[in-house]
Amino acid sequence: MIALLRRDLMLAVRAGGGFGLGLAFFLIVVVLVPFGVGPETELLRRIAPGILWVAALLSALLTLDRIFALDWEDGSLALLATSPLPMEGVALVKAAAHWLTTGLPLTLAGPVLGVLLSLDPAVVPVLLASLAIGTPALSVIGAFGAAVTVGLRRGGLLLSLLVLPLYVPTLIFGAEAVRLSAEGQGAGTALLLLGGVTLGTCALLPFAAAAVLRINLRSSA
Template sequence: MIALLIRDLRLAFRAGGGFGLGLGFFLILAVLVPLGVGPDPATLGLIAPGILWVGALLACLLSLDRIFALDHEDGSLDLLATSPIPLEGVVAIKALAHWITTGLPLALAAPVLAILLNLATPGFGVLIVSLVLGTPALSMIGAFGAALTVGLKRGGLLMSLLVLPLYMPTLVFGAQAVTRAAQGLDAVTPLLLLAGITAGSVALLPFAAAFALRINLR
C-alpha cells in the first residue's frame, strides 16, 4: 500500500499530473474576486471565509477525475482489483494521495490568499485548521464519485453533479468556522462537526467506493 501511495504521488507531481492545478485555480480565484466585487476591505473581509472555502472545494473538484481514470485506461485498476490489497484500501490510499497533493497544499497556501481577501487576523488559524479537517472529506467523497463514474466517457460532469451536493455540509461548516473566528466568536462547534463529517466519510465511503468499482469492472 505504501508503494501504491508513492506511485500515485509521483504521478501527481509529474507534468500534467494535477499537482499545482488546484493551487493555480485557488490563486486565480483570490485575485479575481477583489476585481469583481471591488477593493472595499469591509466587503472583502465579510465574504472571505466563503470565497476561500468555495475556492478550495472547486480546486479539489478539478482533479477528482484523475483518481481512477488513468489506472482504468492503462489496465492498472483491474490488476489492483485482483491484487492481495483490499480494494477498500486502494480507494483509501488514492484518496490520501489526492489529499496530499491537493488538499494539504491548499490548506498551507490559504493564509497567504486570505491576506488578499482581507480576512480578519483571528480567522487565519481557524482557516488552516478547518481546511486540514475538511479537505480529507472532500478527497474521500470525490473518490467515491470517481468510483461511480469510472469508465464512463465524459464522466467528469456527471461526477461533479454527484459529489457537489455531498460537499455542501463540509462547505457550510468550514466557512462558518472561519466566519465565527474572524468575528471573535467560538468556532469549536463547527470545527467538531467538520471533523465528524471527515471521520464518517473516511470510515464509510471506502467500502461504498470499492463496491462501485467492483460493479464497474465487471
C-alpha cells in the same frame, strides 16, 4: 499501501494534475474576487471565509476524474482488484494521494491567500484548522464519485453533479468556523462538526467506492 501511495503521488505530479493545477485555480479565484465585488476592505473581510472555501472546493474538484482514470485505462485497476490489498484500501490510498497533491497544498496556501481578501490575521489559525480538517473529506467524497464515473465517456460533468451536493456539509461547517472566528465567537462546535463529517466519510465511503469499482470491473470484463 505505501508503494501504491508513492506511485500515485508520482503519477499525479507527472500528469500535471498535482500541486500546480489546483493552486493556480485557487489563486485565480481569490485574485479575481476583489475585481468583481470591489476593493472595500470590510466587504472582502466579511465574504473571505466563504470565498476561500468555495475556491478550495472547486480547486479540489478539478482533478477528481484522474483518481482512477489512469489505472482504468492501462488495466492497473483490474490488477489491483486481484492483489492482496482490499479495494477499500485502494480507494482510501487513492483519496490520500489526491489530498496530498491537492488538499494539502490548498490548506497551506489558504492563509496566505486570505491576506488578499483582507482576512484578519487572528482568524488564520482557524482557517488553517478548518481546511486541514475538511479537505480530506473532499478527497474521499471525490474518490467515491470518481469510482462511480470511472470508464464513462465525458464522466467529468457527471462527477461534478454527483459530488457537489455531497460537498455541501463540509462547505457549510468549514466556512462557518472561519466566519464565527472572524466575528469573535467560538468556532469549536463548527470544527467538531466538520471533523465528524470527515471521519464519517473516511469510515463509510471507501467501502462504497470499493463496491462500485467491483461492479464497474465486472461489467467491463
